[in-house]
Amino acid sequence: MTVFSLIIINKAGGLIYQREFQPGLRKLSTNDYLVLAGTFHGVHAITRTITPKLPLLTPTATASTPTSASSNLASPSGTSTPIPPTTTTTTTTTTSVAATTYTYPIPGVPATGLESLETDKFRLTCFQTLTGTKFLLFTDPHMANIEVVMKKIYEFYADFVMKNPFYQLEMPVRCEAFDRNMNGWLRGRT
Amino acid sequence: MVVYSFYIFDRHAECIYKRRWLPRPVSTSGSKSSRPTSEASAPATSAPVLLGQSARTTDDDAKLIFGTVFSLRNMVRKLGGEDDNFVTYKTSQYKLHYYETPTNIKFVMLTDIKSPSMRVALQQIYINLYVEYVVKNPLSPVEHPGGVGVNNELFEESLEQFVVRVRSCHYQGSF
Numbered sequence: 298m299t300v301f302s303l304i305i306i307n308k309a310g311g312l313i314y315q316r317e318f319q320p321g322l323r324k325l326s327t328n329d330y331l332v333l334a335g336t337f338h339g340v341h342a343i344t345r346t347i348t349p350k351l352p353l354l355t356p357t358a359t360a361s362t363p364t365s366a367s368s369n370l371a372s373p374s375g376t377s378t379p380i381p382p383t384t385t386t387t388t389t390t391t392t393s394v395a396a397t398t399y400t401y402p403i404p405g406v407p408a409t410g411l412e413s414l415e416t417d418k419f420r421l422t423c424f425q426t427l428t429g430t431k432f433l434l435f436t437d438p439h440m441a442n443i444e445v446v447m448k449k450i451y452e453f454y455a456d457f458v459m460k461n462p463f464y465q466l467e468m469p470v471r472c473e474a475f476d477r478n479m480n481g482w483l484r485g486r487t
Numbered sequence: 488m489v490v491y492s493f494y495i496f497d498r499h500a501e502c503i504y505k506r507r508w509l510p511r512p513v514s515t516s517g518s519k520s521s522r523p524t525s526e527a528s529a530p531a532t533s534a535p536v537l538l539g540q541s542a543r544t545t546d547d548d549a550k551l552i553f554g555t556v557f558s559l560r561n562m563v564r565k566l567g568g569e570d571d572n573f574v575t576y577k578t579s580q581y582k583l584h585y586y587e588t589p590t591n592i593k594f595v596m597l598t599d600i601k602s603p604s605m606r607v608a609l610q611q612i613y614i615n616l617y618v619e620y621v622v623k624n625p626l627s628p629v630e631h632p633g634g635v636g637v638n639n640e641l642f643e644e645s646l647e648q649f650v651v652r653v654r655s656c657h658y659q660g661s662f
Contacts, residue, residue, distance in 0.1 A: 322566045333562055340558045347551050348580045349491040349597055352509065401580050402489070402599055414559065414576040418567040435566070 299437035300446060300483055301419060304330070305454070307467045308429030310338030314470040318483055322419060322435060337433065341410035341423065348408040350399040413443075422447060446483075453479050488602035490650050491581065494549055495617070495637065498591035500557070502549040503631040504638065508650065556585055556595055574606055588613055608653050616645050 301321045305314035312334035317324070325333065401408055414421040415438055424432045424447045432454075434447055457475035458464055464472060495504040556573075563573040575584045577600055586594045586609035594609040620642040621627055627636035 323568055325565060329565065333565070336558050336562060340555050340562075343551055343555050344576070344578055344583075347548060347555065348578065402491070403580055406579050409579040411576050412578050414563075414573065416563045416567055416571050416573045418571045 298440050298442075298487060300440075301435040301437075303435070303450065303479075304334060304433040305470060306334045306338055306431040306433065309467065310335045311467070313468065316476070316479075318480070321437075337423075338431070341425075341431065343410075345408050345410040348401055351402060353398040353400050424451065426451065446486075449482060450479060453482070488654055489599040490602075490654060491597040491599070492548075493597075493646070493650070494552060494593075494595040496549075496553050496556075496593040496595070497631060499630070500553055501632065502546075502553065503634045505545060505549050506643075506646070507545070552583075552595055552597075553593075556583075556593060560585070560587070575604060584609060586610055586613065592617075605653075608649075612646065612649060616642055616649065620645065 299321065300318045302317040302319075303314070304312065307313045312331050315330050409425070411423055413423065418438070419435050420438045420440065420443070422434045422436065422443045424434070426432070432447060432450060434443065434450070436443055436446075453475055454470075457478060458470050458472050461472050461474075464470070490508050492505065492507040494502055494506075497503045559576065560573050563571055572587065573585055575582060577583075580600070582598050582600050582602060584596045584598065584605040586606055588594075592613070594613060596605055596609060598605060617637075620639060621631075621637050624636065624639065627639075631637050
């Protein structure tokens, strides 16, 4: 198993942590990493908005009854992002199309942004926490059980970054214990 | 597997072909209601009301998709080197497949998340359909502003058949 590097992006799209574990990807300058973090933050939001919407045409029986937009489904595994409504109802007075509703391909599941990206040389897995922080893990394209690594890194982050009394929220992560523990754990797995 | 939409972008970042496949309305009861029907929207025909998107048209969607694909491609090239290529990405709802020809024509397809890699399929569309019916057409212009030359019947017809075949093929393969 090969973990190339880890990038942590705060909820505003700023780079707060970047570390290389194993060589394999090209090294960028600090400025390029900052640009990459910002770009990814934007692309992540756009990939959520271009989720295909499948029309859900209801029969024309309810022609002119004003229907209210159905409330959002409370999602147990929601992200920090506002959950788009699974169904929206528009009120129209025409008789042909009474109410045009749409549904996402997998109803009930909130639309998320990019979760994993595959290229010829690496796989990028993105995990967004409930508070909007994004963890980007660059691994070998054939690596299995990336979720386990991701969960563990999140655990280290919670233990050694968030519980560090000197850490300022949304600021670059400079916690020696975080680096040390993560390094040790990743080395133990290889 | 379900194919939601398909786009071709030329090297000037213009969308020269787009097509969506929409499933039939869910509420109409019928045995084959889940079979997607095709809705050709080749040159600038947008029916936002029917598509359930009043705020954003298909044109805007194509632009957003191009922007996404372009940014990701540049990001991947920066990290993986010039010969690296971005193949696909996945969200909780859909999967986007990407193929770029050496002449910078970009083929993009949106499918459901369970579909296997469509890189070969996109390559086949380029080689067997695009080159055969668009590039080799003596009446077709070199560039395709606004989709001129791409939206000929032969190409559309065979694209339709190809997608239907790929879809049924993967159905049999997965069960």
